[in-house]
Amino acid sequence: MDAPQPSSARAGGVIATLAFAGITAAIMQTLVTPLIAELPQLLHTSSSNAAWVITATLLVAAVCVPVVGRLGDLVGKRRMLLVCSVPLIAGSVVCALSSSVVPMIVGRGLQGMGMGMVPLGIALLRDVVPAERLSSSIALVSASMGIGGGLGLPIAAAIAQYANWRALFWGSAGLAVVVALLVWFLIPDVPAGAKGQRFDAPGALGLAVGLVCLLLGVSKGADWGWGSPTILGLFAAAVIVLLAWGFWELRTRDPLIDLRTTARPRVLITNLASIFVGVGMYASLLVVPQLLQFPSATGYGLGQSMLAAGLWMAPGGIMMMIVSPLGGKLTNARGPKFTLISGVLVIAAGYGLSIGLMGTAWGLMLVCIVINSGVGLAYGSMPALIMSSVPLSETAAANGFNTLMRSLGTSIGAAVIGVVLAQMTNTAGGYTFTSEGGFRTGLMIGGGVALLAALVAAAIPAVRRPPAGEEEALPATALEGASVES
Template sequence: MGIGGALGLPAAAAVIEYINWRGLFMADFVIALAIVILIAVLIPAPAEPKSYNTFDFVGTIGLGVALLCLLLAIIDGGSWGWGSPETIGLFAAALVVALAWGYWELRHTNPLVDLRTTRKHNVLFTNIASIFIGFAMYSQSLLLPQLMQLPTATGYGLGLSMLEMGLCMAPSGLGMMAVSSLGAHITKSRGAKTTLICGALVMAVGYACAALLMHSLVALVVASVIGSMGTGLAFGAMPTLIMNGVPTNEKASANSFNTVMRSIGTSVSSAVIAMILAGMSVHLGGATIPSQSGFRVGLLIGCFVAVVAAAISLNIRHTKQV
């Protein structure tokens, strides 16, 4: 993830700046196709054929529909109006479909997600913490690039081009990679719970640095590296906590569900940060742009959410590592 982030940010910025944004999606399509081919060629087949139960297509569709309704309402609720029929209808549909999906999953012999497993203490609190970690991780990606690219005429923007911004954000990916061995050492000696708490607190430090020193490009680059280091620690710990809390046959499903929880956090983050920046904007040269106070509030919210994630993680019980 760290290497991909370090390479992807400036590469994506270059494609958008010198070609167009459609070229970025085409490049992603080619990369995804290459990944499919590599998986088929390089990942070995099971040594012995295994019999599998019927795949839970109903559960898959139900979860997809519920998440689609929820995330659409969160992402577009600000522009539609939080009290609009569209937003309320999507939230209601998400709730109804989620309840029906849960009813189905609890009664299916081979459910997509074993909800009884997700109710286990450590799995439950890890998933809740993951929502907040996802929020904190994505807020940095929304705030710092915009702050770097705003014109210097604003008095707080740094006036970078998109490519320059991508290059300045690239070290954050390397920072995530750099802490991989440290995270493994902490998990081995102190447990994955400690690694997750440390990751969340390091993310909070990164946000605090950015909020206090947002006029300095060097400080923002350092803050992004610190935040990504915290993300690397947290993202390394969560799968371990999930795998230690579920039986062998549920590990893949439980980890996938944990990824969904993180995605919910990132989607909520995009809606909240967009709402803050839009609500705290100023007019400059005929354009409406986010204010300095809006950026600072967004950064402080990211810091607060990371601290909340650490507090939630305190409820996770120490278990034997696998």
């Protein structure tokens, strides 16, 4: 039985709160980007140790997002949103007070624990938002991770350039406190969808170990050597542990993630498409800032400061915010599958434009606008596809797993594009740097993966209307879209 739906005004407050929570969580991820080059000096450590300031957030978020999603189904999504705000606040304060690398890594890990806010928020929308606003609100909250990343970079760059770097973390602590207060006062408490079921602790532990091995191998392969015993051992351990985890999940009564549901063609193919979308999105985030900041003496770099580069890219984040609700309307009219395919084709078009426009800052700004518009459409449609295929008792866990697939895609994208940029280089004046061909290849890979994502998305089957009496397992928008989806 669905919870009573709030008034339109109350629903607007819920949607705004959850979108703000997602944007805040995304800002936590991009917060240290302007400081990457300075972290070894600031923390009195080596570059390799300083890199863990970024890696720690990735690993902890990957482990916590699906676990937090399942706990949201078990004990209530509002309660878990409040729980997620605690490590966001604590981690920000720890980072602000840090003067060495270990407490900074601990603080960044705590911030990673709060990343489960986005899938929790998306799942909560299904419980409390009127049906006519569900698609557009899902699209906005889902795209908030990209919006926060796009807006957070120039803001963080400005603070880092014109104020003390610790102000970045005090500011993020303040944002997290605001999120907690908004959740406390504006988010209604609805019954847990899987109340009474037990938490799968062995499944959570197995997934954590497997994901850490996999993502650590992917993120550190370029630094430690793809053929090194450490990296090969990590990949082998990931395969063994995740296979054992899958065996356990299929046989336990209340699994962390219901793999039978995940194996449904509609869910499985959507998650596969999510990986490719993550790769396609991240290629531009890795290439465009470097092109903007490379010295103009190279002949293809544009010589912009970090702040200027962030400002050139900021319109892309703003466009994602504008496009996301429009994507929800498109989903209502044509179904989420159509919106996903449209989004990834727009991403591919943006990469196509980049080949001819990479020589000017204005051109790269236009490229970011087009690519991020496509990301807004694609990211907004994927939760709708997932939630039209899973029962109410699994919405948060299923969205957490889909968010994990996106994160896996961005990790793979970072590794692949990083290898390309590191291998295709020029040498001059004793310095080795990425060649123009390397940047072009990175952009072409992004476009190619986006086209591949479109092919995968085209294979998503249409939603099947459930038997009589089971309509509550699907949101109204999904049922409406079923008749028009191809």
